[in-house]
Amino acid sequence: MKLKNLRIGNLIARLPIIQGGMAVKVSTAPLAAAVANEGCIGLIAGSGMGPLELKEEIRKARELSDGILGVNIMVAISEFKELVKIAVQEGIDLIVAGAGFSRDLFTIGRENNIEIVPIVSSVKLAKISEKLGASAIVVEGKEAGGHLGTDQPLKTLLEDIVEAVKIPVIGAGGIVEGQDIAEVINLGAAGVQMGSRFVLSEECEVDYEFKKLYLEAKADSTVLIDSPVGLPGRALKNAFIENLNSEQVFTGKKCNYLCLKKCSRRFCIFKALREARLGNMEDGLVFAGEKVHLLNDILPVKQIIKNLVDQVSDL
Ligand SMILES: Cc1cc2nc3c(=O)[nH]c(=O)nc-3n(C[C@H](O)[C@H](O)[C@H](O)COP(=O)(O)O)c2cc1C
Numbered sequence: 001m002k003l004k005n006l007r008i009g010n011l012i013a014r015l016p017i018i019q020g021g022m023a024v025k026v027s028t029a030p031l032a033a034a035v036a037n038e039g040c041i042g043l044i045a046g047s048g049m050g051p052l053e054l055k056e057e058i059r060k061a062r063e064l065s066d067g068i069l070g071v072n073i074m075v076a077i078s079e080f081k082e083l084v085k086i087a088v089q090e091g092i093d094l095i096v097a098g099a100g101f102s103r104d105l106f107t108i109g110r111e112n113n114i115e116i117v118p119i120v121s122s123v124k125l126a127k128i129s130e131k132l133g134a135s136a137i138v139v140e141g142k143e144a145g146g147h148l149g150t151d152q153p154l155k156t157l158l159e160d161i162v163e164a165v166k167i168p169v170i171g172a173g174g175i176v177e178g179q180d181i182a183e184v185i186n187l188g189a190a191g192v193q194m195g196s197r198f199v200l201s202e203e204c205e206v207d208y209e210f211k212k213l214y215l216e217a218k219a220d221s222t223v224l225i226d227s228p229v230g231l232p233g234r235a236l237k238n239a240f241i242e243n244l245n246s247e248q249v250f251t252g253k254k255c256n257y258l259c260l261k262k263c264s265r266r267f268c269i270f271k272a273l274r275e276a277r278l279g280n281m282e283d284g285l286v287f288a289g290e291k292v293h294l295l296n297d298i299l300p301v302k303q304i305i306k307n308l309v310d311q312v313s314d315l
Contacts (some may be wrong), residue, residue, distance in 0.1 A: 020071020178311020
C-alpha cells in the first residue's frame with residue numbers, strides 16, 4: 001500500500017501523518033519541525049505555555065522548518081483565546097483544538113485563512129464541525145493518550161463518522177506502526193494523528209525518566225484517571241497515580257494559576273504534567289496511549305517516519 005497526500009483545506013502534506021499536540025511542552029518546536037521536515041504535519045502544543053512562550057516556540061519551529069506547522073490548544077484552558085490570537089498573529093498553518101469545543105474558532109479561522117481542525121469523538125460533533133467550516137476533523141478513540149472524549153474504540157467511531165461527513169477524517173489513538181495506519185486508512189480515514197510514538201523520538205524534549213516509563217510499559221500499564229478538566233485521561237501507572245488512588249494528592253481549594261476555565265481541584269493538572277516532563281515520577285502525570293507497550297525504541301523522527309512508510313509499503 002502506498003500512502004497518499006493529506007489535504008486539509010489549502011494545505012497539502014506529502015504524507016498523511018500528523019504528530020499530535022502534547023501539552024505542557026511535550027511537543028515543542030524541535031519535534032514539530034522535525035515532523036514537518038519529513039512531509040508530515042507537526043503540532044506545537046500551546047496548552048501549558050504562556051502567550052509569549054508560544055510565540056517564541058512558533059518562531060523557533062519556523063526557523064527549523066518550512067513545512068506544515070500547527071498548534072494544538074485545549075479549549076478547556078483559560079488562556080485559550082490569547083493563545084489562539086498569538087498563533088494567528090504568527091501565521092500558523094492550522095489550529096487543532098480538543099478538550100472542549102469552540103464555535104468562535106471557526107470564525108477566526110475563516111477571517112485569517114487558517115485551517116481549523118477540531119478533535120471529535122462522535123458523529124454529532126463531526127457533523128456540527130463540518131457545518132461550521134472545519135477543514136478536517138481528528139477522530140480520537142479511547143486508545144489515545146491524554147484526555148478522552150469517548151469510551152469507544154477508534155475503529156467503531158471511524159466506521160460511523162466517515163459515512164457522516166465529507167471533510168477529511170484523521171484517525172487517532174493506538175496508532176504505533178504501519179499496519180495501524182493502513183487499517184485506519186482502509187476504514188476511510190484520510191490520515192492519522194500519532195502521539196505516543198513521537199514521545200519516543202530523539203527530538204521530544206521530555207526528561208529521560210518520562211521516556212523510560214514508556215519504554216518499560218506493559219500491556220496493562222495505562223490507566224484512566226479522572227482529570228480535573230472534567231474528562232478521563234489515559235496515563236501510565238507510576239508513583240503519582242498510586243498517590244492519586246490513595247487520595248494523597250494535594251487537593252487545594254486555593255489556586256493562583258487558574259489555568260482551566262473549570263477545574264475540579266482534585267489535583268493541579270498542569271503542575272502534574274510539568275513535573276512529569278521534568279522527570280519527577282512522584283508528582284508527575286505521564287499521559288500515554290493504550291499501545292505504548294508496543295514501542296521499544298527512541299529514534300530520530302526521520303527514522304520513525306521512514307519505518308512507518310516502509311511498513312505500510314510492505315503491506
Ligand atoms: C503526553 C501526551 C500529551 C497530550 N496532550 C494533548 C493535548 O494537549 N491536546 C490534545 O488535543 N491532545 C493531546 N494528546 C493526544 C495526542 O495529541 C494524540 O491524539 C494521541 O496521543 C493519540 O494517541 P496515541 O498516543 O495512541 O498515538 C496528548 C497525548 C499524549 C501522549
